[in-house]
Amino acid sequence: MSSYRQSVPYTCSACSHRGAVDTWLVVDVTDRPDLVESISDGSIRRFACEACGARQTATTSLLVGRPGQRPELLWAPEPGADQARSQEQFRMSAFMLDRGWTGIVGQNEAAVMPHEVLYAAVNRDVDADATARSNGTLLALEAGLQRYAAWLDRRATRRHDERMKAGIMALLQATDAARRAVIEEHPELLDDDTEGLIAAMIDVALDEHLPEYADALRQRRLILRRVRERGLDAVLPNPQAGR
Numbered sequence: 194m195s196s197y198r199q200s201v202p203y204t205c206s207a208c209s210h211r212g213a214v215d216t217w218l219v220v221d222v223t224d225r226p227d228l229v230e231s232i233s234d235g236s237i238r239r240f241a242c243e244a245c246g247a248r249q250t251a252t253t254s255l256l257v258g259r260p261g262q263r264p265e266l267l268w269a270p271e272p273g274a275d276q277a278r279s280q281e282q283f284r285m286s287a288f289m290l291d292r293g294w295t296g297i298v299g300q301n302e303a304a305v306m307p308h309e310v311l312y313a314a315v316n317r318d319v320d321a322d323a324t325a326r327s328n329g330t331l332l333a334l335e336a337g338l339q340r341y342a343a344w345l346d347r348r349a350t351r352r353h354d355e356r357m358k359a360g361i362m363a364l365l366q367a368t369d370a371a372r373r374a375v376i377e378e379h380p381e382l383l384d385d386d387t388e389g390l391i392a393a394m395i396d397v398a399l400d401e402h403l404p405e406y407a408d409a410l411r412q413r414r415l416i417l418r419r420v421r422e423r424g425l426d427a428v429l430p431n432p433q434a435g436r
């Protein structure tokens with residue numbers, strides 16, 4: 194099995210008819226290249242109500258497999274599904290895709306995006322676009338591409354925040370001697386917006402009645418401020434230097 198569709202129940206938004214419609218849940222572009230166009234124009238999810246003919250949109254998830262492209266998996270969850278349901282649907286779809294062409298299937302290697310973004314992304318090198326976007330060379334002119342570009346921006350911000358948070362956690366756990374190495378490994382710790390993130394973490398710590406944790410965060414914030422102002426060598430001298 195590779196590309197896969199199944200009969201999915203729907204309730205018509207116009208006449209409330211309860212029917213069923215054959216819906217693509219998994220598309221492998223190597224085995225069904227003919228479906229790529231219907232993904233890019235969104236028609237893959239549109240159908241007419243069997244009772245009244247009103248135009249309807251499928252409410253299911255869609256997994257697209259693109260061997261050799263970056264990333265190889267594009268995943269648009271079912272709109273409104275909670276995370277647990279969405280993860281289970283991803284596992285089922287990845288199982289149906291049954292990729293002989295690559296390694297382990299995990300949600301981490303899939304780019305997760307809303308359906309409207311997937312329409313634009315299906316033909317694109319998402320990694321190259323992410324780089325181009327951060328360099329300011331990916332200009333989004335048409336509406337579909339604007340949504341895609343906005344998604345790339347949100348994804349970049351989220352990844353930046355995740356790296357920054359990982360850096361703060363590492364700094365909390367590091368011994369005094371290891372702090373310099375942590376900051377060198379997480380250069381984003383020296384960005385101005387670290388202040389906002391640490392302030393939010395301190396608020397949470399105080400809400401949770403963890404004053405010692407809040408104090409530890411304040412202390413790290415102070416170290417980072419000093420490093421930003423005076424430089425790493427002045428605040429946390431390299432023990433290897435001058436030997």
Ligand SMILES: [Zn+2]
Pocket residue numbers: 205206207208209210242243244245246247
């Ligand atoms: Zn209808």
